[in-house]
Amino acid sequence: MNDEEIHLLVAAVNPVRASDLGDTGRTPQSDRLLQEILRQRPGRRRRRLLTAGLLGGALVAAAVSVLIVQSLPPAPVPVQHVVSQGQAHEILLAAAARAQSRTETGRYWYSSGHVDQLLHREHAGNEYTLRISTQVTGEYPRVRSDGYSVESYGASTIEPVTAADAAAYRRDGSPGQNENPAEGISIPDPPDGPELAGDSVYEGTIDGLPADPVAMRTAMLTWMRAHGGVPQHPEPWLFREATKMLEGREGIIAQPIRAALYRMLAGLPGVRSLGTVRDPLGRVSQGVAMTDTSHRLGTLDWQLFLDPTQDLMTASRAVVLKPGTDNSFTTPGMVQYASTTEHQGWTNTKPPIP
Amino acid sequence: MADDDAERFTEMFRRCHPKVLAYALRRTDEARAHDAVAETFAAAWRHHGRLPEDPLPWLYRVAGNCLSNQGRSARRQLRLAGRIAGEGPVLVSDPARGVAESARIRAALRSLPDADREALLLVSWEGLDTRSAAAVLGCSAAAFKVRLHRARRKLAQLLETSEPDTWELETGLPHKAEDTP
Numbered sequence: 001m002n003d004e005e006i007h008l009l010v011a012a013v014n015p016v017r018a019s020d021l022g023d024t025g026r027t028p029q030s031d032r033l034l035q036e037i038l039r040q041r042p043g044r045r046r047r048r049l050l051t052a053g054l055l056g057g058a059l060v061a062a063a064v065s066v067l068i069v070q071s072l073p074p075a076p077v078p079v080q081h082v083v084s085q086g087q088a089h090e091i092l093l094a095a096a097a098r099a100q101s102r103t104e105t106g107r108y109w110y111s112s113g114h115v116d117q118l119l120h121r122e123h124a125g126n127e128y129t130l131r132i133s134t135q136v137t138g139e140y141p142r143v144r145s146d147g148y149s150v151e152s153y154g155a156s157t158i159e160p161v162t163a164a165d166a167a168a169y170r171r172d173g174s175p176g177q178n179e180n181p182a183e184g185i186s187i188p189d190p191p192d193g194p195e196l197a198g199d200s201v202y203e204g205t206i207d208g209l210p211a212d213p214v215a216m217r218t219a220m221l222t223w224m225r226a227h228g229g230v231p232q233h234p235e236p237w238l239f240r241e242a243t244k245m246l247e248g249r250e251g252i253i254a255q256p257i258r259a260a261l262y263r264m265l266a267g268l269p270g271v272r273s274l275g276t277v278r279d280p281l282g283r284v285s286q287g288v289a290m291t292d293t294s295h296r297l298g299t300l301d302w303q304l305f306l307d308p309t310q311d312l313m314t315a316s317r318a319v320v321l322k323p324g325t326d327n328s329f330t331t332p333g334m335v336q337y338a339s340t341t342e343h344q345g346w347t348n349t350k351p352p353i354p
Numbered sequence: 355m356a357d358d359d360a361e362r363f364t365e366m367f368r369r370c371h372p373k374v375l376a377y378a379l380r381r382t383d384e385a386r387a388h389d390a391v392a393e394t395f396a397a398a399w400r401h402h403g404r405l406p407e408d409p410l411p412w413l414y415r416v417a418g419n420c421l422s423n424q425g426r427s428a429r430r431q432l433r434l435a436g437r438i439a440g441e442g443p444v445l446v447s448d449p450a451r452g453v454a455e456s457a458r459i460r461a462a463l464r465s466l467p468d469a470d471r472e473a474l475l476l477v478s479w480e481g482l483d484t485r486s487a488a489a490v491l492g493c494s495a496a497a498f499k500v501r502l503h504r505a506r507r508k509l510a511q512l513l514e515t516s517e518p519d520t521w522e523l524e525t526g527l528p529h530k531a532e533d534t535p
Contacts, residue, residue, distance in 0.1 A: 015380055
């Protein structure tokens with residue numbers, strides 16, 4: 001079999017002929033995509049951050065040694081203005097200090113809690129919004145020989161958000177969970193916070209991240225640059241990613257890295273303190289928050305709640321300040337997404353899988 | 355100036371969209387393909403002004419990264435779900451999805467190492483020349499030629515030594531015919 005024959009054979013199993021697709025660049029769907037993309041100005045955010053960083057005498061991020069070489073000059077990872085004071089900064093530095101001093105004391109880390117998300121449904125002339133709360137449990141062995149990390153989703157509850165939603169829901173027959181969306185409520189998997197915002201998710205190594213917070217930030221953004229592009233809004237993206245990691249849903253993270261994540265959050269511009277507050281379950285905690293705006297989700301306030309005595313997060317949530325195109329059914333103050341942790345800690349006994 | 359940028363980008367978008375969509379559809383399902391295309395052109399707009407003269411290899415590369423990212427998330431979910439079920443499923447890439455009549459070639463393609471298979475597909479499916487395909491994979495043209503040569507030889511060997519019914523269609527792993535239910 002010669003080279004030409006090989007290529008002909010492979011070409012013969014091409015599952016998608018471009019000619020069969022037609023001119024997909026000029027369809028209503030692609031026109032909508034194009035318009036949405038063009039609404040974002042190219043590179044504007046990046047340039048503004050770079051300028052702010054230089055004027056503020058910010059630290060220039062350390063170079064990262066391993067990059068996947070792109071076929072064009074890589075976009076620079078935006079320089080960051082590093083925050084060095086303020087109440088939020090102090091809250092997060094205190095959490096970093098607690099993380100630095102805590103030791104790991106068991107074979108397994110376990111956690112259980114709930115993730116809440118909003119679901120808007122239009123069916124048989126009825127339109128309503130539901131809050132879906134799904135139980136999420138996780139077991140994370142410290143060493144690989146003790147098994148895999150497992151995160152599992154338990155039962156979900158369905159609750160109309162407002163009285164008007166409840167009335168519409170009843171008119172629709174109070175449908176229960178059903179995989180077929182025409183016949184009932186098709187419940188999606190609980191999203192990770194960052195996924196909700198439509199960002200790509202950091203999938204690189206976590207324990208291999210540098211413990212220096214500025215270098216950590218650069219390493220995460222550099223990984224993203226090689227895997228789809230630097231996020232449009234790097235600071236809110238880092239805030240959400242660090243929150244997800246600290247919540248423990250990515251497995252066990254070494255204490256020095258947890259401390260560095262808190263220090264990275266402490267240096268992010270735009271993070272503000274909520275002070276001593278109660279988390280969504282009513283527990284006393286210290287809150288910090290960051291606002292982000294996107295076309296899809298409008299303006300959301302991403303909030304995280306810290307246990308004041310440990311380096312643990314008890315909850316995080318995204319509160320709608322101004323609805324966007326995808327959540328136009330919400331009103332300001334509505335909780336778009338929430339993750340609450342009810343139990344977490346170390347154990348030497350393998351936690352039961354529900 | 356801004357209008358010129360938008361005009362040039364629009365022209366590039368309309369010209370390249372069918373090819374990038376086809377590239378993605380050849381490697382994943384429709385929903386994920388459209389997601390990857392949207393992410394790819396959004397990235398292209400962010401990088402507008404620094405794109406190469408022929409942006410297609412760059413677009414393929416970004417789309418490939420997006421698909422890898424999606425694949426990692428999907429694999430994570432499957433791994434966790436499989437662990438719960440005690441099955442430990444393995445997700446394999448499915449570059450020749452939907453081509454039932456060519457099962458043997460599909461299975462042989464699946465059994466190639468990812469990088470070798472992609473080299474072959476970029477030439478045979480995307481119709482790229484060596485230089486452009488090397489740009490997609492982020493390697494030199496010389497390295498790409500070596501990879502392509504290796505892929506052709508491996509595929510030829512697999513096809514010459516295999517029988518149609520000795521390949522498990524979903525995983526590409528060889529197994530005995532009597533194992534088939």
